[in-house]
Amino acid sequence: MNKLSILFHHIFRYIWNGIFIISYPVLATFGLLFVGVTYVFSALSKLLTKIRPNADKVPQVLKSSWEILPNTHDFLEAKVYKQIMFGPACFQLRRKDGVPSVLEDHIFGGKVRFIDEGILLEKWNALDSKDLPDFDICLYDPDYDKLTALTNIKCFDWHLSEREENKLHFKWFDGTQGGEVKVAL
Template sequence: MNKISIIFHHIFRYIWNGLFVISYPVLATFGLLFVGVTYVFSALSKLLTRLRPESNETEEVYDGSWKILPNTNNLIEAKVHKQIMFGPACFQLRRKDGVPSVLEDHIFGGKVKFIEEGVLLEKWRTTDSKDLPDFDICLYDPDSDKLNALTNIKCFDWHLSEREENELMFKWFDGTQGGEVKVAL
């Protein structure tokens, strides 16, 4: 190299090193602030989670024993049949009073909703994870021990949105699209 290029090389090297020495504390401070802000928001999130009231709507049973299913007025017991990886569990159901029931012949999801006419349950058609979600929303009448299929839904995110005289309106959302299903009782 000639002398001029060596001089320019040394000048630019000193400028580059100077920029690095000046900017390093700024970059390190930014990194520390970022970690600190993340820690503060994490602590705030934990605090707010503890302040949230307990909800009885979605309790899940995961051990192998029979337990009373939440929101069933001590009528139905559940036992885990299968836990879908990265998904919900399916249950075997039976009546707590010991009466043989049509419930024992099927596999159900964890959503249970009491209405005047009976109990809304999701009866799974299959437990094979590649075919899920595929289930019927059924109305179980505990007095006559009948299970009446109301509609078929192919997503886990559904709820009873409206109720009119003899009709129920279910809303569902599968992550990309949603819909409504109106069924007659």
């Protein structure tokens, strides 16, 4: 290297070191402030969850004993049958009033929707994780203890989107594509 390039190299190195020495306290202070603000918001979040009333909590059936299934108006009881790793749980269902039912012969998901004609349930057709998701959306008529399969859905994310006179519209999304299924009652 010639003397001029060595001189520029040393000047540039001193300028770069000076910029780093001057900006380091600013960067360190920003890092400490960021960690402090994160800690304060975490503590505030913990405090707010303790203050929230228990009535707003949505109960989940996670034990291996019979418990009232949430969102069923105290009509159905559920017992965890199997928990899919990194996925939903499936349940055995029975009526709370003690009447023997066709529900006891099948395994269901946790989605329950009440409509005028009965109760929409997610009946699982397979329990092996490589075969999932594979369910039938069924209509349970509690008056006649009748379970009617309406349609087959191959994804966990589905919902009742619309209802016409005697038709139900289900929408589903499997992570890459979605669709809609219309079912006549």
